[in-house]
Amino acid sequence: MRFHQVKELVDWAAGYHRRLAEQYAALAGGEVGERVQMALEYLAEHERKMEQELTEYRQDGSDHRAVLEAWFDDPADFPHPPVLERLPECIDCSNVQTVLSTALTAHRTLQDLYDHRAEHAAGSDEREFFVALSRGHEGEVRRIARDMQRLEDY
DSSP states (O other): OOEEEHHHHHHHHHHHHHHHHHHHHHHHTSSOOHHHHHHHHHHHHHHHHHHHHHHHTTSTTOTTHHHHHOEEEOTTSSSSHHHHHHGGGGOOOSSHHHHHHHHHHHHHHHHHHHHHHHHTOSSHHHHHHHHHHHHHHHHHHHHHHHHHHHHHHO
């Protein structure tokens, strides 16, 4: 389908964060080392937080209601989701760095999706919305990398 509302993409992204959280939590409960388990638990909690933040955009009275209701034409049908959907299936839990690598790839690819939508936005409000989401993900990438490095140094 070519035509979508912004809220569909936000819902998809929130669901993606939820699926990642579930995957990280399941992996943390498996046969992994203590540091890897701590890293996976941290990432699961982080993904739940990201899901909640996106879900809050949909609440009544949100300042973003008009943007969420906006329609956009995307002949590529969201170009990044197929890449993102494959990432949780191949999380390597051999060490903290491999877990971190997958987490950072997921966040950067999602950030690329937001950048793509900002570049193709029909109006300034929509552009600002996606730029803000992209910048938020940029900050999250830095935070994850910093926190995981602390875990690795521990």
